[in-house]
Amino acid sequence: MIEVDIKQLIIKAKKGDSEAFGLVYSEYLTPIYRYIYFRVRNKAIADDLTQDVFLKVFNSLDRFVVTDKSPLTYFFTVARNLLIDNYSKKKILTMNEEEIEEKLIDENSPEKQIILKNNLEKLMEALHRINENEAEVLILKFIDNYSNKEIGQIMEKSEEAIRQLQSRGLKSLRFFIKKEDFF
Numbered sequence: 001m002i003e004v005d006i007k008q009l010i011i012k013a014k015k016g017d018s019e020a021f022g023l024v025y026s027e028y029l030t031p032i033y034r035y036i037y038f039r040v041r042n043k044a045i046a047d048d049l050t051q052d053v054f055l056k057v058f059n060s061l062d063r064f065v066v067t068d069k070s071p072l073t074y075f076f077t078v079a080r081n082l083l084i085d086n087y088s089k090k091k092i093l094t095m096n097e098e099e100i101e102e103k104l105i106d107e108n109s110p111e112k113q114i115i116l117k118n119n120l121e122k123l124m125e126a127l128h129r130i131n132e133n134e135a136e137v138l139i140l141k142f143i144d145n146y147s148n149k150e151i152g153q154i155m156e157k158s159e160e161a162i163r164q165l166q167s168r169g170l171k172s173l174r175f176f177i178k179k180e181d182f183f
Contacts, residue, residue: 006070006071006072007071009024010024010061010064010071013058013061021061024071028071028075029054031144032050032053032054032075032076032079033046033050035076035079035140035144036082038143039136039139040083040086041124041128049082049083049086050079052082053078053079054075056078057074057075069153070150072150073150073154076154077154077156080155122177126173126177127173129176130172130173130176131165131168131172133155133165134165134166134168134169134172135169137151137155137162137166137169138166138169138170138173141166148162148163148166
């Protein structure tokens with residue numbers, strides 16, 4: 001689905017078309033869930049926060065203004081704010097390896113799954129030991145495949161700031177991985 005279609009669906013949803021919002025939900029559920037899940041590393045919390053994001057967006061549709069920006073950036077902004085609120089209130093940083101495996105590992109050979117799971121656990125641990133903003137940029141860039149421009153919109157920072165955070169984040173990650181002899 002292209003962005004123009006999403007924008008049209010949001011316009012319809014603003015007029016009360018709940019089916020249109022359902023289509024937006026279907027399109028944006030996976031990227032929003034993945035973004036939240038990589039931050040909290042807990043399926044139940046990620047499920048709850050993802051639903052909260054869509055509920056907040058739905059309840060604020062009357063105030064939402066369709067612009068040239070991708071509507072997804074608004075969803076990410078809501079998700080980011082919820083994460084900040086919940087992190088400061090609850091310190092939600094638990095890891096459930098089975099949930100990570102269930103969500104992220106492809107149906108490959110058992111050997112590949114074990115190696116992938118082990119590497120993913122190490123990467124997740126390393127990401128949670130580096131600066132939070134740097135980790136967020138790395139997750140959005142390399143896991144969610146967003147451009148620096150899109151990440152800048154989500155995090156409300158310039159593209160240059162995103163490039164700097166990405167560079168520092170990769171250096172921090174390399175240093176931590178070498179120091180801990182992870183891979």
